Amino acid sequence: MSANLSATFYLISGVLFILALRGLSSPETSRRGNLFGILGMLIAITVTFLSVGNFSIGFSYVIVFLLAGGSIGALIAYKIPMTVMPELVAGFHSLVGLAAVFVAISAFLNPEAFNLGVSGDIKLSSLIEMSIGAAIGAITFSGSIIAFLKLRGIISGSPIIFKGQHYINLLLGISIIVLIYYLCDKQSENFFWTLIGIAFLLGFLLIIPIGGADMPVVISMLNSYSGWAAAGIGFTLENSALIITGALVGSSGAILSYIMCKGMNRSFFSVILGGFGGTDQTSSSKDKDKKPVKSGNAEDAAFLMKNASSVIIVPGYGMAVAQAQHAVREMVDTLKKNNIKVSYAIHPVAGRMPGHMNVLLAEANVPYDEVFELEEINNDFANADIAFIIGANDVTNPVAKTDPQSPIYGMPVLDVEKCKSILFVKRSLSPGYAGVDNELFYRDNTLMLFADAKKMTEDITKNL
Amino acid sequence: MEIDPFIFRLSIFILSIFIGYYVVWSVTPSLHTPLMSVTNAISSVIIVGAIIAGLSGNMNSIFGISNIFGFLAIFLAAINIFGGFLVTQRMLQMYKKKKKNK
Numbered sequence: 001m002s003a004n005l006s007a008t009f010y011l012i013s014g015v016l017f018i019l020a021l022r023g024l025s026s027p028e029t030s031r032r033g034n035l036f037g038i039l040g041m042l043i044a045i046t047v048t049f050l051s052v053g054n055f056s057i058g059f060s061y062v063i064v065f066l067l068a069g070g071s072i073g074a075l076i077a078y079k080i081p082m083t084v085m086p087e088l089v090a091g092f093h094s095l096v097g098l099a100a101v102f103v104a105i106s107a108f109l110n111p112e113a114f115n116l117g118v119s120g121d122i123k124l125s126s127l128i129e130m131s132i133g134a135a136i137g138a139i140t141f142s143g144s145i146i147a148f149l150k151l152r153g154i155i156s157g158s159p160i161i162f163k164g165q166h167y168i169n170l171l172l173g174i175s176i177i178v179l180i181y182y183l184c185d186k187q188s189e190n191f192f193w194t195l196i197g198i199a200f201l202l203g204f205l206l207i208i209p210i211g212g213a214d215m216p217v218v219i220s221m222l223n224s225y226s227g228w229a230a231a232g233i234g235f236t237l238e239n240s241a242l243i244i245t246g247a248l249v250g251s252s253g254a255i256l257s258y259i260m261c262k263g264m265n266r267s268f269f270s271v272i273l274g275g276f277g278g279t280d281q282t283s284s285s286k287d288k289d290k291k292p293v294k295s296g297n298a299e300d301a302a303f304l305m306k307n308a309s310s311v312i313i314v315p316g317y318g319m320a321v322a323q324a325q326h327a328v329r330e331m332v333d334t335l336k337k338n339n340i341k342v343s344y345a346i347h348p349v350a351g352r353m354p355g356h357m358n359v360l361l362a363e364a365n366v367p368y369d370e371v372f373e374l375e376e377i378n379n380d381f382a383n384a385d386i387a388f389i390i391g392a393n394d395v396t397n398p399v400a401k402t403d404p405q406s407p408i409y410g411m412p413v414l415d416v417e418k419c420k421s422i423l424f425v426k427r428s429l430s431p432g433y434a435g436v437d438n439e440l441f442y443r444d445n446t447l448m449l450f451a452d453a454k455k456m457t458e459d460i461t462k463n464l
Numbered sequence: 465m466e467i468d469p470f471i472f473r474l475s476i477f478i479l480s481i482f483i484g485y486y487v488v489w490s491v492t493p494s495l496h497t498p499l500m501s502v503t504n505a506i507s508s509v510i511i512v513g514a515i516i517a518g519l520s521g522n523m524n525s526i527f528g529i530s531n532i533f534g535f536l537a538i539f540l541a542a543i544n545i546f547g548g549f550l551v552t553q554r555m556l557q558m559y560k561k562k563k564k565n566k
Contacts, residue, residue: 007493009514017506018483021550024491024499027559034498034556037506038549048512052519059525062518065535069542076543077550085555087496092504092548095540101508106517113520114513125470223500230507231477237513240476247480251505252488256496311553348493355496359555373493417538442539 006051007240007421009043014244016040021248027368048216082363086352087151088221088347094144097203098231100137101196104130107236108192120187126236131192133182133232135199139227147218150207151352157212166273169295172202175248180344195370210271213394215272215352215433216260224253228337254367256354263348265400265411291442293429295450301423302463310341314414316350316356318391318426322453325364328390331461332366338464343380344371345387345414346365347395378415387416388427390453396457399439409435425456499553511541520559 013259016036025035049059053083080088107114107130108122116126118161164444176198183191210218231246261268304309313332319325332342344366350357381387389396392414400411416422417440424446431437451457517534518535 007546013509014480015508018480018487020502020506021484021487021491021499024495024502026492027556027561030495030498030556030559031553034502034549034552037502037552041506041509041545041549044509044512045515049519052516052517058531061526061531061535062538063560065518065538066542069539069544071545073545073547074550077547080551082555082558085501088547089497089500089504091504092501092544095544096504096507096510099508099514099537099544101514101539102533102540103510103517104532106530106537107513109533110517110520110528113516113530120494142530219500223503223547225505226507230510233510233513235470235473235477237516238473240473241509241514242512243473243477244480245506247482248487249507251481251484252503255485255488256500270502310555327509345492353497353500353512355494355499357560359497362555362558362560366562367556367561368494369562371494385512398525427494453494 001047001054003033006047009047009126010239010241011244013040013044013047014241016043017241017245017248019141021324024451040241040316054275061400062250072133072356082359083323085359086215086356087148088255089353090144090151090216090219090222092341093219093226094141094148096226097137097140097142097144097222097229100226100233101114101134103233104134104137104236104284104423105192105196107233108134108189116236122187124184126454127184127187128180129235131231133179133193133229133236134192134196134227135176135233137229138199139203139206142200142227143218143225144203146207147215147222150212151215156346157215159211160208169205170203176202183373206272209273212352213349214264214266214271216349217257217264217268219353219449220256220260221272222253223393223424224250224257227253228253243346260354262463263412265408293441293448294446295445295448297449298451298456298459299463300447301449301456302460303425304421305335305340305386305388305460306338306464308340310343310384311335311386311388312381312416312419313342314385314387314389314392314396314416315344315346316354316395317356318393318453320351320356320391321361322391324390324457325360325366327454327457327461329361329364329366331457331464334464335459342370344430345363345374345377345381345413346371347392348412350392367368374412374414381415381420386423387419387421388415388423388424389416390457393417393438394436396440397432397438398438399436406436409453414456416440420445423449425449425453427452493557495541495556498552501548501555502552505545505552508541508544508548511538514538514541
């Protein structure tokens with residue numbers, strides 16, 4: 001296949017990837033969009049086989065590895081429960097990062113195969129591009145591994161901070177640039193391996209200080225990095241499909257990080273610098289014990305709900321942990337049978353990744369037109385009878401609107417306090433990830449339901 | 465004077481960033497999780513580089529270091545491609561509208 005023809009096909013697959021993302025603008029078009037994406041990938045892979053045109057022994061190995069990886073991927077995709085999507089996405093990011101590193105290594109060791117010159121005398125521009133691709137890929141890989149371990153709870157979700165951390169990171173960042181310079185100058189293999197090693201280290205150190213509640217930002221950011229790594233490799237391979245995809249994914253991740261930061265009213269840099277959500281920031285007053293809390297059981301909650309005419313459900317990460325989404329939907333079905341109007345309110349940073357709650361509710365067969373974003377529903381709380389808060393905390397805390405001293409001041413929150421009554425399903429009175437006490441707990445119109453989210457919801461349904 | 469082909473690639477890159485910017489802002493927030501998983505899948509188009517590396521060998525050099533890294537990258541990217549697209553498909557199947565008049 002001629003180079004011009006294959007370049008044209010790569011362009012087509014790039015366009016199909018754009019359409020794949022475009023499809024996600026509404027759930028109806030999204031499934032077709034995904035098919036465009038699959039088609040684009042199929043074209044890119046087929047064209048690569050045809051343009052290399054070598055169907056000898058290497059071909060069979062390529063197919064074997066392709067199918068082996070593919071069947072593992074397919075197996076994961078079918079088995080994975082929706083509640084662990086954040087971990088899955090973090091894991092996938094790490095694979096993209098590592099694949100980018102491996103491709104860069106292959107290209108460095110065997111530049112002839114990629115038309116980049118000969119070993120020891122690689123074109124300068126290609127060398128810069130592949131080392132940038134490899135460095136970002138390595139950072140993506142190790143950073144995503146840390147994010148994955150934090151999400152799984154294998155390492156603590158609270159930030160790990162030590163002195164001089166930021167200086168070390170800065171130093172590592174500078175040394176990467178210096179190494180790239182020397183690599184281009186000397187073309188020495190050793191510089192290349194050191195470069196990759198340092199980038200791996202930097203990835204670990206960058207994510208270690210970031211706390212669990214900031215994971216939505218971290219995942220989006222790593223998503224963005226994986227895109228830039230792909231683009232770097234795309235420049236090396238002079239492949240437009242890769243360049244287009246890299247740019248799309250890079251900007252997509254950047255926008256998601258921006259949306260998440262805005263959802264928490266925090267600057268991107270304060271998230272990256274980390275340390276948020278530690279235990280040392282608990283600003284709660286000492287007279288916490290004195291304040292009276294009204295707590296109730298499932299019967300009380302069911303009684304309140306039966307007499308309501310509209311209920312708004314506010315889910316949070318706790319619902320995912322307790323796997324309570326199906327129980328919630330069953331409760332809502334019963335409420336609807338009693339002619340009670342129910343809708344769901346989703347805060348942008350509810351859960352551990354962008355859109356996490358929406359997927360869980362969709363899994364539990366909640367129609368997506370009953371689920372609303374913060375701006376769409378915030379005015380409705382004033383007219384609703386009951387806010388049913390399940391597994392959320394900080395995103396409902398009115399202190400974000402009233403107390404400039406609070407670490408979450410200025411964060412957009414759901415106006416649940418405007419409801420006539422608030423039902424708060426929670427295990428204890430402990431503060432949320434921001435370490436801030438929630439004054440809603442002590443309101444007269446709040447009824448605390450201390451229990452496991454799933455069990456409590458099931459019990460309420462029984463009593464309805 | 466001739467223009468370096470690099471400039472053309474850079475143009476594609478910059479314009480694609482803008483396309484990405486506008487396309488992603490129009491993605492509905494409720495589909496942000498599928499957005500992440502599908503971007504994951506498409507960024508694995510990096511497999512084309514891995515395939516070139518994997519195919520470059522002949523009888524004698526099929527297990528050169530460069531080829532082995534190529535094979536490993538194919539394996540990793542393939543997990544991502546199949547896993548990413550299929551899990552996205554599975555998620556998108558779940559988004560349903562309210563059943564009316566039933």
